[in-house]
Amino acid sequence: MGWRIGSGQRINIWSDPWLPGPHGGLIRGKSINHNYTLVSDLIDHQTATWKVDVLLNLFESDLVEQFCSIPLSRTDLDDEIVWRYDGSGLYNVKSGYKLLQEERQSDSGMYVAAPLSISRFFSSMWGVSLPAKVKINMWRVMNNFLATYANLQARRLNVNNCCPLCGSEVENVQHIMWECVFVKELLGAQGIQVANQHPDVPWMEWMALVFERLNSVQRHALMVTCWVVWHARNKVVHDGVQPSVTNSLSFILASLKEYEMLNLKGVTRPLPIQAKWEAP
Numbered sequence: 001m002g003w004r005i006g007s008g009q010r011i012n013i014w015s016d017p018w019l020p021g022p023h024g025g026l027i028r029g030k031s032i033n034h035n036y037t038l039v040s041d042l043i044d045h046q047t048a049t050w051k052v053d054v055l056l057n058l059f060e061s062d063l064v065e066q067f068c069s070i071p072l073s074r075t076d077l078d079d080e081i082v083w084r085y086d087g088s089g090l091y092n093v094k095s096g097y098k099l100l101q102e103e104r105q106s107d108s109g110m111y112v113a114a115p116l117s118i119s120r121f122f123s124s125m126w127g128v129s130l131p132a133k134v135k136i137n138m139w140r141v142m143n144n145f146l147a148t149y150a151n152l153q154a155r156r157l158n159v160n161n162c163c164p165l166c167g168s169e170v171e172n173v174q175h176i177m178w179e180c181v182f183v184k185e186l187l188g189a190q191g192i193q194v195a196n197q198h199p200d201v202p203w204m205e206w207m208a209l210v211f212e213r214l215n216s217v218q219r220h221a222l223m224v225t226c227w228v229v230w231h232a233r234n235k236v237v238h239d240g241v242q243p244s245v246t247n248s249l250s251f252i253l254a255s256l257k258e259y260e261m262l263n264l265k266g267v268t269r270p271l272p273i274q275a276k277w278e279a280p
């Protein structure tokens with residue numbers, strides 16, 4: 001997946017795959033310059049051209065050449081996620097599956113940041129150093145094994161399928177775990193941008209693509225957030241207690257910290273026995 005650039009306001013220069021060419025569209029090997037965050041900072045919106053002087057200050061000339069090859073639009077279009085490997089820039093299922101197939105056949109690293117296949121997603125997900133309960137929840141999320149209202153309705157149970165957290169959409173797995181304002185706020189606060197699932201990409205594949213784009217800290221954050229959101233959702237359903245974003249966020253951050261400490265302890269080997277101190 002990659003971005004087709006409109007206003008550039010939704011695309012992070014340093015962490016989103018938006019460049020044409022190799023490296024899966026990511027900028028590699030550059031230290032982040034915090035004065036520039038969004039691609040829109042690199043665009044002169046009056047003239048719809050790249051700010052070449054800024055680009056030359058930030059990047060080597062061959063990279064600047066790559067930027068300038070990206071066409072910009074005079075009308076302020078929204079940035080859109082597109083499938084990078086289809087020449088037209090539009091996602092099509094055939095090219096998507098072809099890519100996943102090629103991915104499975106080649107572990108040579110040819111597609112540097114191309115989507116993980118689903119099986120590779122699961123092996124990396126199970127390998128994450130988080131408690132089993134968090135991983136099992138993620139496995140349920142991916143497989144759509146949660147008892148969401150949409151799933152209960154599919155089993156012909158007579159329920160109101162409205163999301164208990166926002167009250168405005170059907171509660172299916174994509175909504176409660178990804179697109180609901182509640183989860184969006186939690187993920188956004190942890191630096192994870194949420195783009196709506198592409199209608200042609202199945203849920204599991206979508207999450208595998210999302211997961212693949214995250215670094216290990218963000219993967220932990222996503223998994224713990226999904227776990228906390230499901231608990232928060234159950235608390236509303238069973239106890240009628242509406243969760244606040246602030247409380248859920250502090251709980252997520254505290255849990256992440258705790259797991260990190262446990263991991264640190266886990267990998268620290270006992271210190272070698274020191275020579276005994278003796279009184280001089």
Ligand SMILES: [Zn+2]
Pocket residue numbers: 163164165166167168169175176180181182
């Ligand atoms: Zn909702």
